[in-house]
Amino acid sequence: xxxxxxxxxxxxxxxxxxxxxxxxxxxxxxxxxxxxxxxxxxxxxxxxxxxxxxxxxxxxxxxxxxxxxxxxxxxxxxxxxxxxxxxxxxxxxxxxxxxxxxxxxxxxxxxxxxxxxxxxxxxxxxxxxxxxxxxxxxxxxxxxxxxxxxxxxxxxxxxxxxxxxxxxxxxxxxxxxxxxxxxxxxxxxxxxxxxxxxxxxxxxxxxxxxxxxxxxxxxxxxxxxxxxxxxxxxxxxxxxxxxxxxxxxxxxxxxxxxxxxxxxxxxxxxxxxxxxxxxxxxxxxxxxxxxxxxxxxxxxxxxxxxxxxxxxxxxxxxxxxxxxxxxxxxxxxxxxxxxxxxxxxxxxxxxxxxxxxxxxxxxxxxxxxxxxxxxxxxxxxxxxxxxxxxxxxxxxxxxxxxxxxxxxxxxxxxxxxxxxxxxxxxxxxxxxxxxxxxxxxxxxxxxxxxxxxxxxxxxxxxxxxxxxxxxxxxxxxxxxxxxxxxxxxxxxxxxxxxxxxxxx
Ligand code: GLU
Numbered sequence: 001x002x003x004x005x006x007x008x009x010x011x012x013x014x015x016x017x018x019x020x021x022x023x024x025x026x027x028x029x030x031x032x033x034x035x036x037x038x039x040x041x042x043x044x045x046x047x048x049x050x051x052x053x054x055x056x057x058x059x060x061x062x063x064x065x066x067x068x069x070x071x072x073x074x075x076x077x078x079x080x081x082x083x084x085x086x087x088x089x090x091x092x093x094x095x096x097x098x099x100x101x102x103x104x105x106x107x108x109x110x111x112x113x114x115x116x117x118x119x120x121x122x123x124x125x126x127x128x129x130x131x132x133x134x135x136x137x138x139x140x141x142x143x144x145x146x147x148x149x150x151x152x153x154x155x156x157x158x159x160x161x162x163x164x165x166x167x168x169x170x171x172x173x174x175x176x177x178x179x180x181x182x183x184x185x186x187x188x189x190x191x192x193x194x195x196x197x198x199x200x201x202x203x204x205x206x207x208x209x210x211x212x213x214x215x216x217x218x219x220x221x222x223x224x225x226x227x228x229x230x231x232x233x234x235x236x237x238x239x240x241x242x243x244x245x246x247x248x249x250x251x252x253x254x255x256x257x258x259x260x261x262x263x264x265x266x267x268x269x270x271x272x273x274x275x276x277x278x279x280x281x282x283x284x285x286x287x288x289x290x291x292x293x294x295x296x297x298x299x300x301x302x303x304x305x306x307x308x309x310x311x312x313x314x315x316x317x318x319x320x321x322x323x324x325x326x327x328x329x330x331x332x333x334x335x336x337x338x339x340x341x342x343x344x345x346x347x348x349x350x351x352x353x354x355x356x357x358x359x360x361x362x363x364x365x366x367x368x369x370x371x372x373x374x375x376x377x378x379x380x381x382x383x384x385x386x387x388x389x390x391x392x393x394x395x396x397x398x399x400x401x402x403x404x405x406x407x408x409x410x411x412x413x414x415x416x417x418x419x420x421x422x423x424x425x426x427x428x429x430x431x432x433x434x435x436x437x438x439x440x441x442x443x444x445x446x447x448x449x450x451x452x453x454x455x456x457x458x459x460x461x462x463x464x465x466x467x468x469x470x471x472x473x474x475x476x477x478x479x480x481x482x483x484x485x486x487x488x489x490x491x492x493x494x495x496x497x498x499x500x501x502x503x504x
Contacts, residue, residue, distance in 0.1 A: 005037025007214045012044045013055035016276025016285055017062050018261055020218055020250050023302045027247060028216050029068045030325035041073035042206060043084040046196045053279055062273040066295045080210040085202050092197035095205050095235055096158040096190050104234045105190060108137040109149055109156045126186040129164045158191040160227060168226040173245035173327045180226040188227050204231040207242055215242040222246045245327050248306050249334040259337045261285060269339040292392030294358060297346040306335035315348055347391040355383045362396045369397045371404050381486055385478050403486055407473025412502050414475060415466045419503055426456050426463055427500055431493055440489050442481035470499040
């Protein structure tokens with residue numbers, strides 16, 4: 001590639017960022033970094049009615065959590081600032097006027113009421129090549145009439161004049177040749193009555209001004225592409241147009257239709273990167289981060305929703321993804337969302353990463369659950385001991401709380417049915433031996449446990465589960481003697497004594 005690669009993610013701040021959006025971010029980022037290019041984040045906030053406070057900040061936080069920092073953005077600055085379309089308002093008008101001069105667009109003076117009336121009376125009314133001749137616009141009015149209305153500042157919009165029955169074609173990097181008939185599209189508004197551009201004009205002008213070389217976006221934008229291609233042709237010449245790629249949809253787990261924001265709640269899994277609370281309704285949408293996912297796993301999972309490197313490899317770090325990613329290997333077909341697979345990735349990443357890379361998150365989770373942590377070294381040891389059995393970071397709460405505070409409940413009913421005097425004597429002896437122990441290390445603790453069992457003619461297996469329940473409260477946790485080692489002598493003995501009393 002001879003031109004410096006510049007790609008953009010261009011969200012409208014209208015709500016939380018669901019995983020489809022995050023995957024678009026990721027593919028843009030990977031492509032940019034693979035080609036030593038730039039990843040730009042542009043806020044497309046031209047539709048003021050849909051603006052949602054907090055959405056922009058939320059998008060930046062999601063990207064930060066995933067480590068997918070833009071090179072240029074509202075937050076990061078850059079040569080092509082401003083990166084928020086509402087702040088670029090004045091730039092777009094001249095392009096809309098240029099289109100009028102060239103006969104590719106026109107002024108339309110129809111009032112919202114008049115348009116509403118048409119929609120009411122004509123089924124599926126479209127402002128297009130057929131209907132535009134009956135409407136109030138600069139094509140049906142004389143030049144003088146138009147001029148007069150413009151001078152009087154009569155509210156108007158600028159619409160593209162879609163050609164009749166022509167074919168617009170372009171090469172999509174994922175789909176290959178794509179063709180559209182221009183008559184299928186209506187005469188989209190380019191500049192609104194309030195002077196703001198619509199998305200269609202702004203996206204083309206900004207991709208041009210920001211020297212975007214590749215535009216990757218969701219498949220839902222494919223139907224708009226002929227309008228964008230025509231605008232490129234009219235304003236800047238097709239040779240300057242970015243290469244397009246429309247990314248496949250993320251489908252519901254059963255493959256039937258697009259995964260919607262509602263599916264998460266319905267099926268019990270998150271569809272947002274992070275928790276998102278709708279400021280108007282107060283409704284909470286669950287996020288992968290709060291569910292206990294590591295960013296490494298989330299990214300790995302997202303990358304494989306519609307892409308693979310052609311081998312059986314499934315675990316990829318961000319650096320490996322950057323190295324291996326190619327847009328041509330993104331599938332055309334939609335990718336099925338699979339929550340169990342997402343959890344599998346998380347488990348794999350918990351096993352692989354060093355404790356230090358998520359110790360702080362676990363500490364926060366424990367503290368939020370009311371478990372106080374005063375000893376970071378001990379926490380590190382505990383995490384190391386249990387991490388292989390934790391699928392989500394939230395699993396660390398159950399698996400490790402008992403190391404830091406006595407279990408609130410002891411599942412005494414799991415011991416009672418098989419409890420007898422013989423077993424009690426065993427534990428009395430165990431306490432005596434442990435009290436005399438000079439080293440407190442799991443192998444030695446296990447050895448003396450077995451010796452006492454042998455001497456008391458008791459099967460070690462019969463007293464192991466009671467010991468586990470005494471130490472952790474229930475039937476879970478890592479190897480019992482590892483637990484005892486980390487708990488320390490005093491705590492271990494206290495736990496046993498306490499349970500013996502409960503069993504009286
Ligand atoms: N603003 C559009 C969106 O919200 C961006 C589409 C594009 O990337 O062209 O998704």
